[in-house]
Amino acid sequence: MNLSNNTILLTGGATGIGLALAQRFAQAGSQVIICGRRADKLQEARQRVPGLHFYECDLAQAASRAELASRVVADFPALNVLVNNAGIQNRFQLADLPADLAAWEQQRQEIAINLEAPIHLAALLLPHLRQQREPVIINVSSGLAFAPMAAAPIYSATKAALHSFTLSLRRQLADTGVRVLEIVPPGVNTDLGGPGLHTWAVPVDDFADSIVARLAAGEEEVGYGTSESIRQGSRADIDARFKQMNG
Numbered sequence: 001m002n003l004s005n006n007t008i009l010l011t012g013g014a015t016g017i018g019l020a021l022a023q024r025f026a027q028a029g030s031q032v033i034i035c036g037r038r039a040d041k042l043q044e045a046r047q048r049v050p051g052l053h054f055y056e057c058d059l060a061q062a063a064s065r066a067e068l069a070s071r072v073v074a075d076f077p078a079l080n081v082l083v084n085n086a087g088i089q090n091r092f093q094l095a096d097l098p099a100d101l102a103a104w105e106q107q108r109q110e111i112a113i114n115l116e117a118p119i120h121l122a123a124l125l126l127p128h129l130r131q132q133r134e135p136v137i138i139n140v141s142s143g144l145a146f147a148p149m150a151a152a153p154i155y156s157a158t159k160a161a162l163h164s165f166t167l168s169l170r171r172q173l174a175d176t177g178v179r180v181l182e183i184v185p186p187g188v189n190t191d192l193g194g195p196g197l198h199t200w201a202v203p204v205d206d207f208a209d210s211i212v213a214r215l216a217a218g219e220e221e222v223g224y225g226t227s228e229s230i231r232q233g234s235r236a237d238i239d240a241r242f243k244q245m246n247g
């Protein structure tokens with residue numbers, strides 16, 4: 001992937017992995033547009049990344065996704081890259097949850113943000129992207145797409161589905177010029193799931209430096225550390241990783 005002269009919509013780019021990617025894409029000479037729900041985080045990100053643009057939006061809502069897509073296309077007609085990065089991680093035992101509609105609505109949010117939003121945004125923006133030069137869609141999945149963490153059952157399932165969707169979309173678009181790439185993070189030290197849950201994990205800058213260098217070198221699916229090995233693992237490797245993670 002050519003890193004310069006792109007116009008990039010990067011969801012959830014105000015914090016964590018998204019912010020680290022936004023900084024690197026901007027430094028390489030691309031225009032970066034981010035979105036998220038928290039206005040204060042979006043403002044902070046703009047102070048850290050010169051030239052960054054942002055929209056406040058909730059990607060769990062289909063109408064907000066449609067509004068975001070049409071506003072970005074109208075404001076940035078050169079948009080040629082979509083990075084589906086926004087995500088949340090909830091940890092729970094399904095058996096402990098109340099079996100009512102309010103509880104289900106909370107569980108459904110995780111599916112909406114992690115899976116519906118990337119699929120919907122790709123569908124909304126494809127007609128525009130196909131008319132641009134060097135169009136790219138990048139989905140941010142997880143090492144947990146390959147070996148799930150049982151404590152985060154919906155999260156792991158959404159990431160497995162996003163990986164699967166990425167393979168299908170890449171195949172479907174093979175003759176169109178739209179490249180479909182996947183970033184497969186391992187545990188990275190961000191606030192995903194809540195502050196303090198990922199302090200044991202790899203530093204976000206080390207991770208982002210490696211990922212961006214490999215995207216620039218033309219790779220289609222890139223992991224780091226444990227996610228690099230598990231994405232290429234055999235069934236025996238995946239079973240061993242599952243056992244190690246889940247006790």
Ligand SMILES: NC(=O)c1ccc[n+]([C@@H]2O[C@H](COP(=O)([O-])OP(=O)(O)OC[C@H]3O[C@@H](n4cnc5c(N)ncnc54)[C@H](OP(=O)(O)O)[C@@H]3O)[C@@H](O)[C@H]2O)c1
Nearest residue numbers: 012015016017036037038058059086087142187188190192
């Ligand atoms: N950190 C890890 O260990 C790890 C491992 C594997 C994969 N990943 C993936 O990497 C991606 C980035 O996560 P991160 O680790 O950088 O965590 P993070 O710092 O919490 O970033 C997630 C971002 O998504 C945004 N977001 C969440 N829900 C949203 C919504 N409904 N609408 C719009 N924006 C929303 C958040 O902003 P607001 O809350 O302000 O909306 C936040 O900026 C996620 O897809 C995650 O699953 C992370």
